[in-house]
Amino acid sequence: KEKILRLPSWIKFPISKASEFEKIQTLIKKSNIHTICEEARCPNRAECYASGTATFLLGGSICSRSCAFCxxxxxxxxxxxxxxxxxxAEAVKVLNLKYVVLTSVARDDLPDHGANLFISTIDEIRKIDSTIKIEVLTPDLWGGGKNLDETNNLQTERLKMILEKDPICFNHNLETVERLQKEVRRGANYKKSLSLLEKSKDIAPHIQTKSGIMLGLGETLDEIKNTIYDLKKIDCDQITIGQYLRPSFNHLAVKKYWDPSEFQYLYRFSKELGFKKVSSGPLVRSSYHAG
Ligand code: SF4
Ligand code: SF4
Incomplete structure (x- = not known):
């Protein structure tokens, strides 16, 4: 029988001013667009909206993959x-956002795997205000070739197209440690994801690279540290480490709630390795404090 852990006392969801929150939610619903903030009912919405940050989900709200945590x-x-x-772009304007994160569902059904969704949206936002900072959080852009070489080249081409738009940060999450990739993600894997981040650094060294992992899926401390080392080896600039929270009983169970002091330890560990920016804490999400 599945063991269900109680939510620990340190996981507290910040409460926002209801009126402000509703205003933003109504606008998002009315605009026929999707945000990860709302789709995932992110616990940080109050803080992020108040500080002028949100994460938009491009390519519709239905994903062609089915990761067991998402x-x-x-x-x-x-x-x-x-x-x-x-x-x-219109929502960015009305919400007066200063830092925008663009992500997308995996569109393995499209020839460009959704790369142009990022490009056209960046163009439209810049038409409104070219000073808004835009971070991209992409899928692995992998697939579609007749063989490994062709698929690899297609991934590079899609990535290049996005990087040519000069986002302030290229973000792609590893999500979990190497051993748990298959169970947690579908279609993606550790090596493909590391190689995407590495390619980004090679193609556009001036663009910061960033990746994130969730804790609580059954990983060990050594496995987490090895993942952090692997990100350092490919010269990744920023890292986010947060607690996995189960969205429903149909999703993977939480195996452990990592303690705030353990998140602190991982913060120091990553900082000492030389990451430029580290966010580590139970409620940290990939786009938390992005700006
Ligand atoms: Fe949105 Fe990311 Fe902030 Fe959550 S952490 S509210 S997903 S911008
Ligand atoms: Fe799709 Fe997986 Fe990304 Fe969720 S995490 S949007 S299921 S590819």
Whole structure:
């Protein structure tokens, strides 16, 4: 029988001013766009909205993959909404955001795997205000070739197209340690993800690279440290480390709630290794304090 752990006392969800929160939620719903903040009911919404940050989900709200931890709906992806880029840009303007994170569902069904979704949205946001900082949090852009070499080249081409738009940060999450990749992610894996981050550094060394992992899926401290080492080896600049929280009983169970002092330890460990920016704490998410 599955063991269900109690939520520890240190996981507290900040409460926001209801009126402010509703205003933003209504706007997001009305605009026919999707944000990870809302889809994942992120615990940091109050703080992020107040500080002018949000994470937009491009390519619709249905993902062609089905990672066992993720709250985004899975299934046959919706047809591309060609107005999505302008709708997102309009929402950025109305919400007066200064730092925008763009992410997308995995669109393995599209020839470009969704790369152009990032490009068109960046263009539209810059038309409104070229000083808004834009971080991209992409899927692994892997797949579609007839053989390994061709697939690898396609991934590089898609990545290059996005990097040519000069985002302030290229973010791609490893999500978990190497041993648990298969159980936690679908279609992605540790090596492909590390290689994407490494390619980003090679192609555009001036763009910061960033990756994140969730704790609580059954990993050991040594495995976490090895993952951090692996990110350092490919010269990744920033790292986020947060606690996995189970979105529903249909998702993977939490195996452990890591203690705040353990997150502190991992913060110091990563800082000592030389990462430029480290966010480590139970409620840290990939886009938390991104700006
Ligand atoms: Fe949105 Fe990320 Fe902030 Fe959560 S941490 S509210 S997903 S920007
Ligand atoms: Fe979620 Fe996985 Fe799809 Fe990303 S690829 S949106 S983590 S199901």
């Amino acid at each position: 709250q985004v709906n899975k299934g046959r992806p919706s047809p591309i909404n060609i107005d999505e880029c302008t709708q997102v």
